Amino acid sequence: MARIGVFICHCGENIARTVDVVSVTEVARTWPGVVYAEDYRFCCSDPGQSIIRDAIKEHNLTGLVISACSPKMHEKTFRNLAKASGMNPYLCECSNIREQCSWVHHDKEVGTEKAIDLVRMMVEKVRMNHPLEPIEAPVTKRVLVVGAGIAGIQASLDLAEAGLEVVLVERNPSIGGHMAQLSETFPTLDCSMCILSPKMSAVKEHPDIKLLTYSEVEKVEGFIGNYTVSIRKKPRYVIEDLCVGCNECVTHCVFKKPKFPDEFNEGLGKRKPVYIPFPQATPQGAFIDPETCLQLTTGKCKQTCVTACPKDCIDFEMVEEIEEVEVGAIILATGFGTYKPELLPQYGYGKLDNVYTSLQMERMLSSSGPTEGEILLKDGTAPKTVGIIHCAGSRDENANIWCSKVCCMYSLKLAHLIQEFSEAQVFNFYIDIRAAGKGYEEFYLKVIEENVMVLRGRPALIEYEEQGNNGKGNLLVHTEDTISGTKLVVPVDMVVLSLGFEPDKDAVQLAKTFNISRSPEGFFMERHVKLAPVATTTDGVYIVGGCQGPKDIPETVAQASAAAASVLGILSKDKLIREPTVARVNELNCIGCFQCEKVCPYSAIEHKEIRDHDGNLIREVALVNDSLCHGCGPCAAICPSKCIDVDGITEEQIYSQLAVL
Amino acid sequence: MLGVMVDVSDAETTSTANATFRELSTLQSFAKKLLESGTVKMVIGYSQGYTSDRAMPAFITDPEKASSLIFDKRCFHNLTMYLKTAEIKCAGKIAIVVKGCDAKALNVLLLENQIKRENLVILGLVCIGVGDPTLEKCRICNVNTPPIYDELFGKPVPNKEWTSATFTRVKELEGKSQKELWEFWVNEFNRCIKCYACREVCPICTCTRCITDKNQPQWVPTSPHSMGNFHWNLTRAFHLAGRCIGCDECERSCPADIPLSLVNWKLIKQVFEKYGFIAGMSPDDLPPMSTYVEGEEEEFIK
Numbered sequence: 001m002a003r004i005g006v007f008i009c010h011c012g013e014n015i016a017r018t019v020d021v022v023s024v025t026e027v028a029r030t031w032p033g034v035v036y037a038e039d040y041r042f043c044c045s046d047p048g049q050s051i052i053r054d055a056i057k058e059h060n061l062t063g064l065v066i067s068a069c070s071p072k073m074h075e076k077t078f079r080n081l082a083k084a085s086g087m088n089p090y091l092c093e094c095s096n097i098r099e100q101c102s103w104v105h106h107d108k109e110v111g112t113e114k115a116i117d118l119v120r121m122m123v124e125k126v127r128m129n130h131p132l133e134p135i136e137a138p139v140t141k142r143v144l145v146v147g148a149g150i151a152g153i154q155a156s157l158d159l160a161e162a163g164l165e166v167v168l169v170e171r172n173p174s175i176g177g178h179m180a181q182l183s184e185t186f187p188t189l190d191c192s193m194c195i196l197s198p199k200m201s202a203v204k205e206h207p208d209i210k211l212l213t214y215s216e217v218e219k220v221e222g223f224i225g226n227y228t229v230s231i232r233k234k235p236r237y238v239i240e241d242l243c244v245g246c247n248e249c250v251t252h253c254v255f256k257k258p259k260f261p262d263e264f265n266e267g268l269g270k271r272k273p274v275y276i277p278f279p280q281a282t283p284q285g286a287f288i289d290p291e292t293c294l295q296l297t298t299g300k301c302k303q304t305c306v307t308a309c310p311k312d313c314i315d316f317e318m319v320e321e322i323e324e325v326e327v328g329a330i331i332l333a334t335g336f337g338t339y340k341p342e343l344l345p346q347y348g349y350g351k352l353d354n355v356y357t358s359l360q361m362e363r364m365l366s367s368s369g370p371t372e373g374e375i376l377l378k379d380g381t382a383p384k385t386v387g388i389i390h391c392a393g394s395r396d397e398n399a400n401i402w403c404s405k406v407c408c409m410y411s412l413k414l415a416h417l418i419q420e421f422s423e424a425q426v427f428n429f430y431i432d433i434r435a436a437g438k439g440y441e442e443f444y445l446k447v448i449e450e451n452v453m454v455l456r457g458r459p460a461l462i463e464y465e466e467q468g469n470n471g472k473g474n475l476l477v478h479t480e481d482t483i484s485g486t487k488l489v490v491p492v493d494m495v496v497l498s499l500g501f502e503p504d505k506d507a508v509q510l511a512k513t514f515n516i517s518r519s520p521e522g523f524f525m526e527r528h529v530k531l532a533p534v535a536t537t538t539d540g541v542y543i544v545g546g547c548q549g550p551k552d553i554p555e556t557v558a559q560a561s562a563a564a565a566s567v568l569g570i571l572s573k574d575k576l577i578r579e580p581t582v583a584r585v586n587e588l589n590c591i592g593c594f595q596c597e598k599v600c601p602y603s604a605i606e607h608k609e610i611r612d613h614d615g616n617l618i619r620e621v622a623l624v625n626d627s628l629c630h631g632c633g634p635c636a637a638i639c640p641s642k643c644i645d646v647d648g649i650t651e652e653q654i655y656s657q658l659a660v661l
Numbered sequence: 662m663l664g665v666m667v668d669v670s671d672a673e674t675t676s677t678a679n680a681t682f683r684e685l686s687t688l689q690s691f692a693k694k695l696l697e698s699g700t701v702k703m704v705i706g707y708s709q710g711y712t713s714d715r716a717m718p719a720f721i722t723d724p725e726k727a728s729s730l731i732f733d734k735r736c737f738h739n740l741t742m743y744l745k746t747a748e749i750k751c752a753g754k755i756a757i758v759v760k761g762c763d764a765k766a767l768n769v770l771l772l773e774n775q776i777k778r779e780n781l782v783i784l785g786l787v788c789i790g791v792g793d794p795t796l797e798k799c800r801i802c803n804v805n806t807p808p809i810y811d812e813l814f815g816k817p818v819p820n821k822e823w824t825s826a827t828f829t830r831v832k833e834l835e836g837k838s839q840k841e842l843w844e845f846w847v848n849e850f851n852r853c854i855k856c857y858a859c860r861e862v863c864p865i866c867t868c869t870r871c872i873t874d875k876n877q878p879q880w881v882p883t884s885p886h887s888m889g890n891f892h893w894n895l896t897r898a899f900h901l902a903g904r905c906i907g908c909d910e911c912e913r914s915c916p917a918d919i920p921l922s923l924v925n926w927k928l929i930k931q932v933f934e935k936y937g938f939i940a941g942m943s944p945d946d947l948p949p950m951s952t953y954v955e956g957e958e959e960e961f962i963k
Contacts, residue, residue, distance in 0.1 A: 508955070589870040593773040598951040620774065638951055640900050641868035642875055655878030 002033040002127045005061040006119060007052055009043035009068035011098055018102040018111035024067070027116050033127055035059050044074050049081050056085040063126035064092040067119045070099045088131035090580065090648055095122035121657040128653045132580040137627040139225040140328040141571050142167065146217055146510075149177020150553060151545025151560045152333035153199050158564035160208040164571060167325050168203065169231055170213045174281035175200055177335055178546070181264065183365035183373075185553060186413040187443035193280055193368070200282040213240075213283060218322065220513055221603070223628040224540030225328045225576045235318035236287050237296070238274075242313035243285030249274050250286060252308035254301055260292045262370070266360045269370030274305050274314075279368050288314070329540045329567040332524065333560065334510055336546030338499040339393030339400060347392065347497055348462050352475060353378045355462065355495045358410060365417050375422045375494075383424045383493035387477050388415055389459055390430040394500030396458075402521055404500030404550040408434045411498045412444055415452040427453045427490055429479055437552070455490070457482045462495055501550035514541050515601070523549045534563040542566060581648035582629035583636060589643035590621040596635035596644060597622065604628035605635065684814045685732060688758070688784065691812060693727035695756050701782055705743055706758035707736040718743065732758070732814075737791040739908040741766040741864040744776055756782035760791070761804030761820075765906035765941025766864035768809055772944050773904075775867050785810025787818055797922070798909045801827050808942050823939050828930040834923055846891075852917035853890040855883070859897065859911035859921055865904050872896060898924045903932045903950040906941040 006028045010016035021039040028037040036059045040048050043066055055061065064087065066078045071094040079089035097115045105111035143159050145152045148170035156166045168175075179185075180200075182192035203209050212231055219230040238249075250272055258270035264277050273293035276286050288296065288305075295301035295316055306314045341349035341357055349355045354377050356364070363369040364376070377383050388411045393399040408430065415426040433454070435444040448454065459479040477490040503522035504510070511518050516536040517525040524543040527535040534542045542563040545556040570576065585596075587610070597605040608623035622635075622644070636644040636651070645651055692704045708719035708729045716735040720743075721727055741763050743749050759767065764785060770776045785807035790799035805818040821827075837845060857873070860866045873881040873893055881896055882889035905925045912922040932938055935958075936949040947954075 512955070589868075591775065591867055591869055593775065593867065595773070595948075595951045598948070599953075640872065641870050642872050642880070643870070652878050655880070 002063055003035045003059060003061050004033050004063040004065060004123055004126055005052070005055050005059060006034055006037040006065045006123060007043050007048075007055075007067065008037070008039040008097075008115075008119070009048070009066065010039065010041045011068060011102075012041065015068070015098050015102040015115075018105050018108050019097060019115040020108060020112040021115075023112060024097075024115050024119060028119055028123070031120065031123055033063075034123060036061065043068050044077055049077075052078070052081060053085045056082065056087055061087065062091065063123075063129060065095055065119060065122045065126050066092065067095045067097045067115070067122070070094070070096045090132040091126065091129050093122050093126050093129065095119050117661060120660050124656045124660050125649075125653045128650070128656060129648070132647055135578040135580050135582070135626045137223070137225050137576040137578055139571055139573060139576055140227070140326045141165065142325070142327045143567055143571070144169065144217075144227070144229050144325065144327040144330045145333060146330065147171075147177065147333035147335050147545075147547070148175035148203070148211070148213070149333060149335050149545065150179040150196060150199075151335070151547075151556045152177070152331070153196075153203050154557045154560035155331045155333060155544060155564045156203055156209050157199060157206070158561050159567060160206045162564070162568050164208065164568070166206075166209045167229075167231075167327065168209055168211050169215050169217055170211070171216050172277070173214045173236065173287040174277045174283070175203060175211070175213060176278075176280070176282065178359075179553060180278065180280070181266070181359060181362055181366075183362045183367075183369075184413065184417060186409045187437075187439040189413070189416075193366075197280045197282075200280065204282050211283070212323070214287070215323075217510075217513060220330070220515070223602070223625075224538075224570065226627065227327045227330060227540065229325050229327055229330070231323045231325065233321045233323055235290075235320055236285075237290070237293070237314060237316055237318050238286050238288060239313040239315055239318075240283050240285055242311045243283075244311065245276055245281075245284040245286065246310065247276065247286070248308045248310060249305035249314060250276065252304045254294060254304050260289070265363045265370045266357065268360055268363055285313075328571045329542070330514065331542045331544060331560075331563045331567065332510065332514060332516075332547055333543075333545045334506070334547045335504055336523075336550070337502040337504045339502050341392065341497050341499060343399065344392060344497070346461050347389065347459070347495070349497060352462060352464065352495075354383070354475060354493060355497065358407070358414065358496055358498045361414055361418075361496045365414070365421065373421065375418055375424065377493055382422050385427065385474075385492040386418050386424045386494045386496065387427045387429060387459075387475070387490060387492040388496045388498060389477075390428065390498045391458065392497035392499050393502075395431060400500055400502065400521070402500070402550070403434065405434070406550060406552045407498040407500055408432075409437070409440055409443070409552065411496075412447045412452070414496060414498075416447045416450060419450055419452060424493070425451075425453065427455060427477070427492060429455050429457060429459050429477065431456070431458055437554075455479060455481050455488065457488075465491060501546060504547060507547065510547075514538065516541055516543070519549075523547065534559050534566060540570065576627075578627065579631065580626075581631035581646060582626050583624045583631060583633070583644050583646045585622045585624055586643035586645070587621045587623075589641050591641065592620040592622065593640070594622060595638045595640070599634040599638050601632065601634070602628045602630055604630075685730070688732065688786075688814045689728050689730050691784065691814075692721065692730055692756060693724045695782060696722065696724040696727060700754065701756045702753045703749075704730070704756040704758070704784075705740050705749075706730045706784070707732055707738070707740075710735070730758070732786055734791045734793055734795075736760075737796060737913065739763045739766060739862075739864055739910045741770070742862055742910070744770060745864065745867050754780045754782070756784055758784045758786060759807055759810070760786050760788040761802065761807045762788075762798060762906060762908045763864075764807030764809050765804060765939075766908065768941040768944045768946075769865050769904055769906060770867070771809075772946070772948060773865075773867065778944075782812070783807070783810045785813045787813065787815030789818065796909065797830060798907060801829055803827060804942075809944065823933060825930065825934060828926055828933075830923065831927050831930050834927065847887065849919050850890040850894050851887060852919060853885055853894060854917060855885040855889065855893060856916060858914045858916060862910045862914040863901075864908070864910070865901070865906065866897075872900075894919075894921070894924070898928060901925060902928045903936075903938065903948055904940050905929055 008021045008025045025037045025039045042048050075094045079092050082092040083089040095118045101115050142165040145156045145168045156168045160166050185192050215233045218232045221228045253272045253274050255272045258272050261267040262269040262271040274288045290296045367373040390411050394404045435441045457480040459477050461478040465474040474491045515538050519525045524547050526533045544559040544563045604625045606623045607620050610618045631646045695701045704721045707716045710717040803821045881892045909922040938949045
């Protein structure tokens with residue numbers, strides 16, 4: 001016979017205001033199997049917990065119903081309490097009479113009636129609860145980090161320093177990401193590469209970090225603690241370990257002059273098919289682009305690079321390889337994209353000369369960039385006036401609705417740098433200046449003092465001053481000064497579009513590969529926006545940096561270290577403990593149609609072969625992998641003969657819950 | 662072997678008989694060879710029934726009896742339902758005679774892992790309609806040539822495209838108001854005696870333990886009262902959504918003459934209009950009711 005204890009929480013006034021907790025308790029006392037019922041102001045408080053603990057012991061309870069807030073909030077608290085009081089924790093359940101009752105009702109009579117139903121249903125469920133034991137799973141103490149920008153680099157270094165093996169995968173020929181492209185960084189104006197490149201070489205040199213550049217993750221199988229990842233290593237056509245980056249192959253390429261747009265310089269410079277992406281590239285070696293190399297596209301080339309190479313490291317026979325690695329956790333640091341300026345026809349990018357993107361301006365300002373730090377117009381002269389348009393593609397219902405958070409600060413930084421390195425007068429066209437961060441407002445004020453003009457208003461149009469003059473002449477920025485309420489036309493020589501963050505072009509595919517969700521705007525979605533900002537709904541998969549949403553370098557680095565700490569928390573244990581609320585298949589009745597396999601979001605359904613004594617296959621049935629199963633239930637719902645049940649919430653329990661209504 | 666067709670271009674054809682004499686003898690001798698060579702242990706086909714107006718299923722294991730195979734307008738049964746029986750399941754490799762509509766069931770069974778392709782020789786018949794008068798399903802048939810077969814008997818007829826207009830019979834229901842529909846179905850389902858003939862005859866009702874037979878908990882009431890009848894008939898319909906191949910055998914076998922195919926075809930139509938999917942056209946198509954495709958409409962989530 002069940003001996004169930006029921007505790008009705010007032011949650012201060014949160015529940016008691018719209019639910020008559022005393023009468024709910026009185027009604028509960030009359031139900032069969034309920035041997036003890038009590039109401040208390042705060043069940044989760046220390047005195048509340050000790051009342052429950054005493055009741056468990058005194059009344060020798062076999063089941064516990066806590067009617068309070070959402071189980072998401074305190075289920076763990078009360079189950080731990082049950083465990084500490086000598087009861088199997090899975091005999092304790094929370095019925096939610098706050099979020100699902102008192103908070104959504106105003107009428108106390110209605111609220112009380114509903115609360116009684118909710119508590120009654122949970123009593124029926126607990127009556128059929130069975131003690132469950134946690135499931136143990138093994139752990140592989142190795143971590144996959146995807147993307148080697150500052151986020152991936154920081155996470156890898158933290159993990160490797162803590163003694164874990166790291167496999168760091170980067171899709172580009174060199175690590176470094178967006179940060180490697182930046183000139184100086186706000187608000188302290190340290191040179192981006194000066195602070196990044198030591199970390200890049202530390203990654204390369206670290207004995208516990210295996211760096212796979214020009215590689216992509218193909219497939220992910222398994223579960224937290226036990227992932228198997230297939231990585232596609234694309235051929236560089238240059239043997240990475242031999243190349244010392246002497247540049248001889250580049251010098252002797254059959255293309256005498258660089259001909260192809262340089263990706264690292266955002267198309268501002270040109271490169272050859274064989275090239276070193278940038279001076280500090282890591283690994284430092286050369287790389288051959290298969291899309292532009294004459295030998296690789298046509299098969300007909302004198303291969304002057306091969307003869308020029310003093311170390312025989314060019315190999316056109318190199319082929320793609322698939323490498324499989326076993327890891328226990330995954331950190332995604334796959335970065336972001338920037339808004340496509342072509343989608344803002346009013347600003348004329350690609351049509352008007354001297355309209356640049358913010359990343360192009362970063363490259364122009366970089367001492368290793370295409371102009372070696374000089375700010376030049378297309379005709380090679382220096383601009384006298386430069387306009388910087390904030391929020392290009394951001395905070396705009398016709399483009400991206402969100403604020404990209406860093407554009408205000410980098411636009412002010414660009415303004416400062418342009419005025420410092422040239423004679424030009426800079427105009428910043430902004431909607432609001434968002435300078436929230438340590439030292440950010442101070443930086444803004446400092447830039448204002450430097451006589452940078454700031455005009456509040458989103459420019460409507462950019463056009464040439466003299467129409468039809470073959471692109472000669474100044475640019476006119478049509479805008480409004482919303483502070484004085486006047487329309488303005490500002491002539492400038494150069495325009496910089498401060499583009500916002502967007503989800504990376506591969507985000508859809510990556511989300512599928514790693515089985516994680518995306519927020520409505522397309523960035524990867526965290527498990528909880530406030531309380532689990534780097535975790536995802538897939539256990540053991542973490543997201544850091546720009547792939548999760550717009551953020552600056554300090555925030556990215558903080559996230560990277562946070563994820564590393566979370567991973568360390570998991571992989572420091574020898575066994576993983578999992579919730580035992582998993583699905584079970586009744587093998588006798590399973591007909592092996594495997595519709596459950598199709599609907600399982602965690603790939604937890606396996607095939608089990610049933611054989612006779614002679615080893616002949618009789619039939620195949622579904623089998624649940626405990627380590628993968630989350631107990632979410634679609635398998636149980638779709639099973640046509642209802643032979644799948646989820647431990648802790650069985651069909652019989654659901655039925656009896658409905659039956660008491 | 663797949664796709665090999667018997668050349669019957671010069672054989673005589675009539676509009677009433679399906680297989681000509683020549684095609685039938687080809688089928689019989691092919692079946693005989695299969696049995697003689699030991700390729701298959703059994704051929705499931707049609708033979709003369711106990712009365713002259715009837716055909717009946719034949720389970721032929723003796724090569725000499727292959728000549729008893731027939732095919733004409735009396736052969737409306739969907740023989741694929743026997744594939745779910747325990748006896749056939751353990752019989753090893755077998756050959757089965759199928760019309761276009763029956764063959765669709767094979768694709769569903771393959772998709773749902775209920776039969777093994779290597780254990781099956783599919784003898785496809787080109788069928789231009791069975792029954793006298795011609796059955797409703799034959800009048801709207803879009804699969805005169807089976808979508809899957811190993812050996813085809815008869816000159817292939819190009820299959821028509823599926824469109825919303827294919828589902829003629831559902832139209833009479835769609836004109837009714839909600840109240841009229843309710844009354845119509847209460848009236849029809851009231852006659853149900855819960856004999857489960859519809860379930861037994863259905864080739865894709867493959868569960869060995871049906872949900873109706875589950876009594877812990879008892880989701881579907883066992884008694885043939887209104888509620889119990891609705892429970893059963895609607896559960897059956899939902900379990901067939903996106904799976905029913907429209908062979909109408911449930912309706913044919915219903916002793917209470919409940920127009921079950923109306924329910925089935927309404928669902929077939931809805932699945933077709935929503936997902937462009939017709940069950941059984943290929944063993945590789947993703948079943949829409951258990952597949953999520955990114956970008957799919959989710960207007961039911963409010």
